[in-house]
Amino acid sequence: MIRHSSTTHAVKYYQYNREEMLSFIPKDARSVLDVGCASGRFGALVKHKIGAEVWGIEIEKKMAEEAAKRLDKLLTGDVSVCIADLPENYFDCIIFNDILEHLADPFSVLTSVMGNLSARGRIVCSIPNIRHFKVLKKLVLKGEWEYKEAGILDRTHLRFFTYKSIRKTMDSLGYTIEILQGLKPIKKWKHLWIIYLFYPWLWDTRFYQFACVAKPSAGTFS
Numbered sequence: 001m002i003r004h005s006s007t008t009h010a011v012k013y014y015q016y017n018r019e020e021m022l023s024f025i026p027k028d029a030r031s032v033l034d035v036g037c038a039s040g041r042f043g044a045l046v047k048h049k050i051g052a053e054v055w056g057i058e059i060e061k062k063m064a065e066e067a068a069k070r071l072d073k074l075l076t077g078d079v080s081v082c083i084a085d086l087p088e089n090y091f092d093c094i095i096f097n098d099i100l101e102h103l104a105d106p107f108s109v110l111t112s113v114m115g116n117l118s119a120r121g122r123i124v125c126s127i128p129n130i131r132h133f134k135v136l137k138k139l140v141l142k143g144e145w146e147y148k149e150a151g152i153l154d155r156t157h158l159r160f161f162t163y164k165s166i167r168k169t170m171d172s173l174g175y176t177i178e179i180l181q182g183l184k185p186i187k188k189w190k191h192l193w194i195i196y197l198f199y200p201w202l203w204d205t206r207f208y209q210f211a212c213v214a215k216p217s218a219g220t221f222s
Helices: 007-013 019-024 041-050 061-070 079-085 106-116 133-142 163-173 192-198 200-206
Strands: 031-035 053-058 073-076 091-097 117-128 175-185 207-216
Touching: 019 041, 019 117, 019 207, 031 041, 031 106, 041 053, 041 061, 041 091, 053 061, 061 073, 073 079, 079 106, 091 106, 106 117, 106 163, 117 175, 133 200, 163 175, 163 207, 175 200, 192 200, 200 207
Parallel strands: 031 053, 031 091, 053 073, 091 117
Antiparallel strands: 117 207, 175 207
């Protein structure tokens, strides 16, 4: 789903299976859509562990070819275009693993896929935290905002999110958040515990990403 000028970098980028996100997929999901599925490794894991039918959307043709071998159905192209080819009221779960931040208009996409969710459907997202301690440290103390080949400041990121902005976004679009959980907390505390002790409102800066599970709010569907 993410375009990269460096082939080597792109291959490395797509090798992450994101197994930690598996626990957020509804165990009774029978039909799943993985948006930005890359080579289909995570979708294949969902098929194996949960036994669901898994579709994928991927914009990179080479990755899409690999994903097509692993998933039940594969759509190649931009998600905003591919949505028109998806069945209505069909998916029990739609996954956005590190995808929303790459989209020019993630808000329209999130609104559009509501019509593709089943009555019990959920969206599951993994979203980088721009308020991460290391990002703030470089920005506030050093005045640095340097884009990288990968990570929170990946040079292909078009949108940035925080814990609060994720909540506001989902609420404004008509979603009710069921889970919003921090992922990959800072392991090397050193003197950081003092900061969090006296400034508890900085708690969210510990987490590299947030996992979000949400459903359309009552009355959202027309």
